[in-house]
Amino acid sequence: MVRPFSVDMLRQRLGVAKFFLNGDEKEGVITVRPKLKPYFKHVTSSENGIIRVKMERTSLEINDPEGKVMAFIDYLDGERTLEEIAQKCQMSTEDAWNGVQMLNQYNMLEALDQEPMGLTEREQLRYKNNLTYFSHYETLEESKYVFQQRLKNSKVAVLGLGSGSVIAAWLASMGVGKIIGVDFDRVELNNLNRQFFYTEDDVGELKTQATKRRLEKLNSDIQVEVHEKEIDSAAFLIDILDGVDFVVNAIDSPPVQGTRFVNAACLHHRIPAIHIAIGNTIGFFYRVTPFVNGCTDCRLLETIRNDASALDRMRRRVDGTLPKVDFGNPGFAPNVATLTALVASEVCKQLTGYHKGQQQAFTIWDVHSFQLHGKDFPRLPECPSCGSARAQQSVEPCSLAEIVDIVEGMHAR
Numbered sequence: 001m002v003r004p005f006s007v008d009m010l011r012q013r014l015g016v017a018k019f020f021l022n023g024d025e026k027e028g029v030i031t032v033r034p035k036l037k038p039y040f041k042h043v044t045s046s047e048n049g050i051i052r053v054k055m056e057r058t059s060l061e062i063n064d065p066e067g068k069v070m071a072f073i074d075y076l077d078g079e080r081t082l083e084e085i086a087q088k089c090q091m092s093t094e095d096a097w098n099g100v101q102m103l104n105q106y107n108m109l110e111a112l113d114q115e116p117m118g119l120t121e122r123e124q125l126r127y128k129n130n131l132t133y134f135s136h137y138e139t140l141e142e143s144k145y146v147f148q149q150r151l152k153n154s155k156v157a158v159l160g161l162g163s164g165s166v167i168a169a170w171l172a173s174m175g176v177g178k179i180i181g182v183d184f185d186r187v188e189l190n191n192l193n194r195q196f197f198y199t200e201d202d203v204g205e206l207k208t209q210a211t212k213r214r215l216e217k218l219n220s221d222i223q224v225e226v227h228e229k230e231i232d233s234a235a236f237l238i239d240i241l242d243g244v245d246f247v248v249n250a251i252d253s254p255p256v257q258g259t260r261f262v263n264a265a266c267l268h269h270r271i272p273a274i275h276i277a278i279g280n281t282i283g284f285f286y287r288v289t290p291f292v293n294g295c296t297d298c299r300l301l302e303t304i305r306n307d308a309s310a311l312d313r314m315r316r317r318v319d320g321t322l323p324k325v326d327f328g329n330p331g332f333a334p335n336v337a338t339l340t341a342l343v344a345s346e347v348c349k350q351l352t353g354y355h356k357g358q359q360q361a362f363t364i365w366d367v368h369s370f371q372l373h374g375k376d377f378p379r380l381p382e383c384p385s386c387g388s389a390r391a392q393q394s395v396e397p398c399s400l401a402e403i404v405d406i407v408e409g410m411h412a413r
């Protein structure tokens with residue numbers, strides 16, 4: 001991944017009045033003191049005029065017949081300015097700058113600012129391994145501490161505390177500063193086959209209360225807020241989601257409409273969300289970035305437009321003739337654990353920006369082959385929730401009858 005590198009950002013960070021890349025313009029002082037990450041010092045070798053940098057999944061090869069590049073890399077010790085390095089290596093400052101940019105694109109350089117930001121000593125200790133992990137993704141402009149600080153400053157709502165309780169646990173361990181949980185159910189014995197954040201002692205207790213107690217035990221540095229109620233409208237969520245940075249939707253009822261309520265509330269506040277579901281052969285989650293990619297209703301329209309049997313089921317749901325059949329819940333511990341961990345990983349990427357995350361918005365995980373498949377679903381102009389023809393007057397999603405009408409209109413064109 002090649003990161004955009006902003007000279008302005010660097011200038012701002014260093015407080016340098018002017019920053020010149022062109023050797024002919026000798027104004028200002030270049031005070032950047034780049035440092036190669038210790039890990040890369042360890043994996044970089046030079047032989048027969050070729051430098052090899054062995055990384056986990058790739059390796060870099062750089063032709064270096066005169067040994068100048070290796071000398072350049074050796075001088076990246078955090079002690080010397082770019083100008084001093086350029087002089088030592090008998091190269092122009094511009095060449096040295098280009099070299100630094102190139103190494104920075106491969107995340108090979110430490111951030112210039114190694115201050116622990118607003119992290120307490122206890123947090124630095126608690127998240128020591130997070131920081132080690134993030135250090136592999138830091139660049140000159142963004143340190144590992146910035147990523148952890150972003151988690152600390154984040155407010156995430158987890159809706160549905162069944163498999164959502166496991167996601168909430170991942171987020172609390174990572175250091176997400178505030179977690180808001182919503183559910184109306186009580187812990188049942190049959191939840192314990194997969195919702196391992198609960199114990200037998202919790203059976204019969206409200207999931208919200210059990211989750212709050214356990215999250216606070218898991219991480220007393222974070223804030224936990226819970227709301228006991230079934231999500232039966234978008235309006236119910238409006239106040240709860242105010243100021244939230246990210247929503248994880250793991251509710252399973254009411255079917256179809258529940259997720260549409262969440263979608264409508266997230267669109268109202270323009271909060272990105274991940275919606276998650278698990279079956280017996282696949283699990284999936286999809287990310288909605290409001291008004292950028294497709295939303296839950298876009299997906300619903302796309303699905304029933306292209307699947308006659310899905311449209312038929314929707315029609316029967318609307319006219320009340322779809323029989324209510326309870327197939328039970330196929331939630332199985334390893335499947336729930338894997339899918340929730342994937343979602344937590346994606347949420348972390350979206351909150352911190354240490355990585356841009358899944359390229360495609362919709363991710364399907366195959367329970368048996370363990371493979372991930374990605375696909376996109378577009379934002380549809382016909383969407384009543386995020387499309388150009390959406391109704392502005394109500395925060396609630398339109399009725400399912402209207403969804404059917406829209407699809408029939410799309411078929412008629």
Ligand SMILES: [Zn+2]
Pocket residue numbers: 294295296297298299379380383384385386387
């Ligand atoms: Zn939409």
